[in-house]
Amino acid sequence: DIQMTQSPSSLSASVGDRVTITCRASQSISSYLNWYQQKPGKAPKVLIYAASSLQSGVPSRFSGSGSGTDFTLTLSSLQPEDFATYYCQQSITTPYTFGQGTKLEIK
Amino acid sequence: QVQLVESGGGLVKPGGSLRLSCAASGFTFSDYYVTWIRQAPGKGLEWVSYISGSGMNIYYADSVRGRFTISRDNAKNSLYLQMNSLRAEDTAVYYCARVFRSGIDYYYMDVWGKGTTVTVSS
Numbered sequence: 001d002i003q004m005t006q007s008p009s010s011l012s013a014s015v016g017d018r019v020t021i022t023c024r025a026s027q028s029i030s031s032y033l034n035w036y037q038q039k040p041g042k043a044p045k046v047l048i049y050a051a052s053s054l055q056s057g058v059p060s061r062f063s064g065s066g067s068g069t070d071f072t073l074t075l076s077s078l079q080p081e082d083f084a085t086y087y088c089q090q091s092i093t094t095p096y097t098f099g100q101g102t103k104l105e106i107k
Numbered sequence: 108q109v110q111l112v113e114s115g116g117g118l119v120k121p122g123g124s125l126r127l128s129c130a131a132s133g134f135t136f137s138d139y140y141v142t143w144i145r146q147a148p149g150k151g152l153e154w155v156s157y158i159s160g161s162g163m164n165i166y167y168a169d170s171v172r173g174r175f176t177i178s179r180d181n182a183k184n185s186l187y188l189q190m191n192s193l194r195a196e197d198t199a200v201y202y203c204a205r206v207f208r209s210g211i212d213y214y215y216m217d218v219w220g221k222g223t224t225v226t227v228s229s
Contacts, residue, residue: 001169031213032213034215036152036216038152042221043202043204043220043221043222044152044216044219045219046215046216046217049209049213049215050209050210050213050215053209053213055215055217087152089152089154091213091214091215094157094166095154095166095168095169096142096154096157096214097154098151098152098153098154099151100151101151101152
């Protein structure tokens with residue numbers, strides 16, 4: 001199975017900050033990488049697919065980059081509603097494994 | 108609107124069985140792969156199983172293979188997960204999700220249900 005490792009596991013930031021979350025795959029996954037946001041008690045929501053494509057309706061302050069084994073999710077200017085847990089997920093091969101999550105908290 | 112609604116969760120003893128359902132609406136159900144994903148309390152997401160639109164293509168995570176069976180009834184716009192030989196480690200919120208295909212073969216889960224809770228405990 002492909003292992004997905006996110007860093008950091010948790011992060012404190014302030015409204016207006018620029019934040020970057022990293023996801024590393026245990027082998028090359030080309031651009032088959034998705035990012036999800038999950039708020040407490042809610043289902044996940046897709047933000048980015050194919051490493052850098054913004055899902056319809058998602059604010060443009062979210063962006064994704066990378067290919068191969070290293071990927072990043074960037075939030076350009078944090079808003080109060082962005083404090084949540086973020087997961088990466090590979091979709092190149094089954095099982096479609098997720099990273100362990102990055103919890104973004106208010107400083 | 109496009110919607111998925113899970114049901115069937117509950118408390119079950121180790122070794123017991125449970126059948127989860129997921130009712131789809133607002134889209135042509137048979138056109139899409141659908142998947143089950145679970146989340147143990149305080150933990151991350153774990154992909155469990157998927158099934159193709161026709162039901163011919165099925166895959167399971169190693170952790171559930173041989174114990175869980177995914178199926179669908181396109182006439183009823185419904186997805187199912189039959190869970191047998193349940194273990195404490197199967198305790199989780201179970202989400203059904205639609206798998207969207209973008210371009211040639213980029214897949215992601217674009218519609219999720221709210222989840223149903225399964226607790227395995229004596």
